[in-house]
Amino acid sequence: MPNTQIQVGILGATGFTGCELVGLLLRHPRAEIAWLSSESQPGTAYGKVYPQYLGRLPPQVEKMRSFEDVKATVPDVVFSCLPHGASAECAAPFLMNGKTIVIDLSADFRLKDPKAYAEAYAHTHPMPERLKESRYGLCEVHGGEIKGARLIANPGCYPTSAILPLYPLIRDGVVSPDGIIIDAKSGVSGAGKKPTETTHYVMANESVTAYGVGDKHRHRWEIIEQLSLAAGRKLDLLFTAHLIPMERGILSTIYCDLADGKTAALAEACLRKQYEGSDFVRIREDFPRTGDVKHSNFCHMKVYQPAGGRKLIIVSVIDNMVKGASGQALQNMNIALGLPETLGLA
Amino acid sequence: MPNTQIQVGILGATGFTGCELVGLLLRHPRAEIAWLSSESQPGTAYGKVYPQYLGRLPPQVEKMRSFEDVKATVPDVVFSCLPHGASAECAAPFLMNGKTIVIDLSADFRLKDPKAYAEAYAHTHPMPERLKESRYGLCEVHGGEIKGARLIANPGCYPTSAILPLYPLIRDGVVSPDGIIIDAKSGVSGAGKKPTETTHYVMANESVTAYGVGDKHRHRWEIIEQLSLAAGRKLDLLFTAHLIPMERGILSTIYCDLADGKTAALAEACLRKQYEGSDFVRIREDFPRTGDVKHSNFCHMKVYQPAGGRKLIIVSVIDNMVKGASGQALQNMNIALGLPETLGLA
Amino acid sequence: MPNTQIQVGILGATGFTGCELVGLLLRHPRAEIAWLSSESQPGTAYGKVYPQYLGRLPPQVEKMRSFEDVKATVPDVVFSCLPHGASAECAAPFLMNGKTIVIDLSADFRLKDPKAYAEAYAHTHPMPERLKESRYGLCEVHGGEIKGARLIANPGCYPTSAILPLYPLIRDGVVSPDGIIIDAKSGVSGAGKKPTETTHYVMANESVTAYGVGDKHRHRWEIIEQLSLAAGRKLDLLFTAHLIPMERGILSTIYCDLADGKTAALAEACLRKQYEGSDFVRIREDFPRTGDVKHSNFCHMKVYQPAGGRKLIIVSVIDNMVKGASGQALQNMNIALGLPETLGLA
Amino acid sequence: MPNTQIQVGILGATGFTGCELVGLLLRHPRAEIAWLSSESQPGTAYGKVYPQYLGRLPPQVEKMRSFEDVKATVPDVVFSCLPHGASAECAAPFLMNGKTIVIDLSADFRLKDPKAYAEAYAHTHPMPERLKESRYGLCEVHGGEIKGARLIANPGCYPTSAILPLYPLIRDGVVSPDGIIIDAKSGVSGAGKKPTETTHYVMANESVTAYGVGDKHRHRWEIIEQLSLAAGRKLDLLFTAHLIPMERGILSTIYCDLADGKTAALAEACLRKQYEGSDFVRIREDFPRTGDVKHSNFCHMKVYQPAGGRKLIIVSVIDNMVKGASGQALQNMNIALGLPETLGLA
DSSP: OOSSOEEEEEESTTSHHHHHHHHHHHHOSSEEEEEEBOSSSTTSBHHHHOGGGTTSSOHHHHBOBOHHHHTTOOOSEEEEOSOTTHHHHHHHHHHHTSSOEEEEOSSTTTOSOHHHHHHHHSSOOSOGGGTTTOEEOOHHHHHHHHTTOSEEEOOOHHHHHHHHHHHHHHHTTSBOSSSEEEEEEEOGGGGOSSOOTTTBHHHHTTOOEEESTTTTOTHHHHHHHHHHHHHTSOOOEEEEEEEOSSSSOEEEEEEEEBOTTOOHHHHHHHHHHHHTTOSSEEEOSSOOBGGGGTTSSOEEEEEEOOSSSSEEEEEEEEOTTIIIIIHHHHHHHHHHTTOOTTTTTO | OOSSOEEEEEESTTSHHHHHHHHHHHHOSSEEEEEEBOSSSTTSBHHHHOGGGTTSSOHHHHBOBOHHHHTTOOOSEEEEOSOTTHHHHHHHHHHHTSSOEEEEOSSTTTOSOHHHHHHHHSSOOSOGGGTTTOEEOOHHHHHHHHTTOSEEEOOOHHHHHHHHHHHHHHHTTSBOSSSEEEEEEEOGGGGOSSOOTTTBHHHHTTOOEEESTTTTOTHHHHHHHHHHHHHTSOOOEEEEEEEOSSSSOEEEEEEEEBOTTOOHHHHHHHHHHHHTTOSSEEEOSSOOBGGGGTTSSOEEEEEEOOSSSSEEEEEEEEOTTIIIIIHHHHHHHHHHTTOOTTTTTO | OOSSOEEEEEETTTSHHHHHHHHHHHHOSSEEEEEEBOSSSTTSBHHHHOGGGTTSSOHHHHBOBOHHHHTTOOOSEEEEOSOTTHHHHHHHHHHHTSSOEEEEOSSTTTOSOHHHHHHHHSSOOSOGGGTTTOEEOOHHHHHHHHTTOSEEEOOOHHHHHHHHHHHHHHHTTSBOSSSEEEEEEEOGGGGOSSOOTTTBHHHHTTOOEEESTTTTOTHHHHHHHHHHHHHTSOOOEEEEEEEOSSSSOEEEEEEEEBOTTOOHHHHHHHHHHHHTTOSSEEEOSSOOBGGGGTTSSOEEEEEEOOSSSSEEEEEEEEOTTIIIIIHHHHHHHHHHHTOOTTTTTO | OOSSOEEEEEETTTSHHHHHHHHHHHHOSSEEEEEEBOSSSTTSBHHHHOGGGTTSSOHHHHBOBOHHHHTTOOOSEEEEOSOTTHHHHHHHHHHHTSSOEEEEOSSTTTOSOHHHHHHHHSSOOSOGGGTTTOEEOOHHHHHHHHTTOSEEEOOOHHHHHHHHHHHHHHHTTSBOSSSEEEEEEEOGGGGOSSOOTTTBHHHHTTOOEEESTTTTOHHHHHHHHHHHHHHTSOOOEEEEEEEOSSSSOEEEEEEEEBOTTOOHHHHHHHHHHHHTTOSSEEEOSSOOBGGGGTTSSOEEEEEEOOSSSSEEEEEEEEOTTIIIIIHHHHHHHHHHTTOOTTTTTO
16 A cells, blocks of 8 residues: 555445444544545535534535545545445446445345345345455455455444354354354344334334344345355354344354364364454453443354253354444455554554 | 213324323223224224234224214213324314313413414414313312313423422412523433434434423423413523433423522422322422333422522422323323322322 | 232332332232331331332331231231242241242242252252142143142243243144253343342443353243143253343243144144133234333234244243233232232233 | 653553543553553453453553552553542652653542532542642643643543533633533443442433432532632532433533623634634534534533523533543543644544
8 A cells, every 4th residue: 555545435424334434434544534425415514414523524525425426536445335236336436447445335245146135135136247256354254355355245244243153163164054043132223324113212222122033134145155155065044133222232142053073162262263363353251242342343252062962152242333334344444455454443 | 970981082092192091091990992093094903003902902992093983973081192283173073072071182272372382383273262161281280170171281291390399389489480490301202203313212322412492392381381370470481301311201400599588498398288198299308210200190309409599409200101191191081080080090 | 809908918028029019019909018028128118219109008018027027927918029048938937827828939939849949049949848839820821720829939030931932832742842942131120129240230231241041040940840841751941041231021032943744823823722812922923022011911922934944933022020020920819819810910 | 752652550440431541542542551450359350350351451461450569660641540539649659750640530639629629528638738730631621731730630520511611601701600500411331330229220221310419419519619710709500410321421401691791692602712623622503412422532512592581501512431531531641741632532
């Protein structure tokens, strides 16, 4: 990288992930926001939408621009915080300019298999020809493929919490690829900014509910594809999401089977080896709280084997807005550009 | 009252106050729900909207009806949970049938002065000719006028918490009618069921905000009219509302001046006398929490005089959905019909 | 029962379950509180501890008494809200008076097997000779054995949410007794009234944590004993509890296997048959929220079979303080005395 | 400052303000933590107490030391997060070494008047001889006196939110020094880490309560002293604190009188002039939420004059743990050392 500041554009900056990203970028010593785009409120000052940024952005950045207005610019990096479908479409001009690195926080480039995408997202893939070059940006697992990439698919929040522990365990044959159950609990920010009955305070507060039960949640396809990659063969699993009354955080409780001859100690050793020296992953001796990783890019996990069986229980926690979205996106930028991974994230 | 069950209709049953009222009526030993109306979802089962009532209502009640469909019925009591404006309009046929008691939870009949109404609610009063006969249903203050009334205006939530302590103190000349400041804090249910940016969990949670500051909140006109009545002359006051991250509850912190020669002890004595034997008002020795009155029809209050001045501070708490809305509405029904005030509310 | 009011004593009234029980009893048309006992604060007014009850109890009841002071009284019913160990001990004189019905909210009489008790509670059982006569008070499952019983063990909160759906499914051979996983989520009131690091607002709020993971939680022994009864043979299972940031409510997500030849439709039919006409159990078509049963004695549940396997997922919700504790205790009283089950609970 | 890293010690690191400070220091590009002390848990790893810091501190720092063990060290800066009384005592050796800058987050050096201290804190001042040299570290108001200071008293959380708007308004004669009422609302972290009945989740959640009403809160003395300084004469005021169900944030609603001939426009102009170019203070056109400043060192404020009177209402918000404690402490370090004020805080 040259020594000048990295120019960054954000597509769809008014959503929660855009807001989180702006905050992280303001702390990043090498990045500079070039523009923020919004289709719903172009021309509006960002500080009107998120008063925490009042007077913290230069005037020409603070005033949000439309996609039409920014699509011919050539920033070093573009983060897309747009919804799936729209995201691939708006990423196109930046992918084609031959210079900009695109980091897509939507689901558009996460699944290599366009048929799985069509099944999960209920529409055909908008740009299947780019799937080959896209990199799945789970930094601690696929970091080697991210350096120098031009198109990075930032992982989903639930998948990040589940794949980080399961990928190495399955890849190394410590855990059986069959019969995995992931029971995940998430804060409400994961439901997005749009006011709905579900996100109404009186409905979400003092209540817990299950959704996307068993085989219905979109993130399940993403977890299956990644863990099948780890297993070297197609696997299947159950995933259930729960909405709990807090703003941010995901805790995944994972039930799986130790492979023949394997023990919890071997499982822990496998994870310690994978994440030795990792900036952001910690193997815990006690069970982690999501509070331990709130507003941070960390993932904490613990493995435990109950007496009298081959079941292994893994508990893994992240902040869905940071490691599960904007923090990992920034980590991907750092890796892609060859910067220290922790820049702006420590 | 005859010994048969009291037939009750609820207009606009899908809002939060309607939901609360249904729950209270199911516990009332003398009341029977005749119908529930909804303009937005007629024909829908009530248990679809509020699953807590699944299988707890007879089929013909569970299926909500339109206003058109119920307007010619003659229940003993109709509660209107409709928004202001619409409420007066839909109350009309029941007022005209010569039998039904109408208890209006909207603001339509609270203010005797239609000019104040027009100022507060930004439209002319829909039915000024009925204002004379309507009774302001603050039970512990105006109970005597409610017995036998045909049209009862159920007080607003903030006004209930503020007028209960201030009315007797001003009426008895213990507190000066001038310079009163009411700083009130409310849970989010007061903002209603419609999903908005303000009621989104991520915005409302872990945050407090002021709104309707000083002279802007609609409930201020209601408090002014009632306390002017107590004072025997027009007064003015400041009222500021705050939204705090909880479902229900209002705490009002009231700053006022003791009248010449009056003391905190006299203020407390005045309140104890007013509420001696009251089923629902308690004068506390320590400062009350809203948690103390959650899901109940009680109002707890305490007076305190800081050293070195004439200021009196009053802290008053209610549940905005019960004493501040549906509970007091039911209390009004009990009083109007000559039943024990606590029926269904203890 | 005679037509006079049922005299009720509460041992250990200052805990959360005691508080909830007092509120329910105040609404019960046939019950009258005879005394409240407290070992930590005898002589203190109950309204000092729980201001919601200020002025709602007769003076001789409001002033709490010591166990020594009440042990020779002979109320119709004694509820023990004491901790395990102490509970059996203090129940003894009432069991021996030949008249009082004892409903124990602690774990002391829940397990028929004193060895399981010793394992789960880390001390020998204080009164194994009474285990034979005690009845496990899961009303909708064991109601028939409760009528006329003198010693009723009120079920634990987690067990109530798990056994209600699983008992009939296992008993009728619809679901395999092997390999069951229960992933449960509870509000903080379940942790009791004592201030600890875990229950500190700043620790519990905006965080979720797993505890009693896999094979460690005391309630697991209770679930195993009951479901083994249903299966007609000893079974084993995994149970994991989670603490989530809300006051009350439990949601259990249960993963189990359909027996050979069985389907989700048969599972649902089995539950509908079991709970047909039940006052408090509802089989849902959509997934329930704990908010749907908040402050009520209901249990809502739904079964769902994901595509491509034999797994059945059951989601079940209760209010841990009502159906999971004091509400079910009162329901047990109603049943034991031959009163309508819903008295004071509708 | 030399170009080497600034060596920092933290006394009493296990409290909430210590925890917050460690997080901020880890992001500060020029600071390095030399040691963390704890009287309650010396020898314990900091990551055991706060798992978010696991593996983020060098081993010799992570293991907490006792005061005895660190008192002879000479770091560039010592932050004291100890309780009042103990704080002054433990600061002594560092004040005497002639080099270390002491930034005290307790109340020990905030009040210049030891009599006011004795009244507010109910014991005589432990070190009155140092009061003369201590600087009250309200950065935006007293920044000029902080540069080069050796002993800085970090302001209280409530005082920060109240004095920032009121100091310039009173100093410039825009607002009358008499009759000020401050009605403040705070999250629970302000109550400290010790588990108590008040901080129990079930008590603090879904409830609001008033405390330190009128003339009782310790922070009132601090606000009075500072505003008397602004007024050039002794003034008096009312201050009431409220505990609301959130982790962090303070909103102060301030009621005061415009001086003769002054207007809200002049008040706003006074504040805009005072905070023009300020890194952390914003004058808002709409009313701020505490959510707008969560996890930041900002203070947002708005002035408003209701119609028909001379009252001015000011709403001011901060994060009590950042601008109200550890963030402002770090800002004080930056100023004292001549570093950019925003270092580690942007």
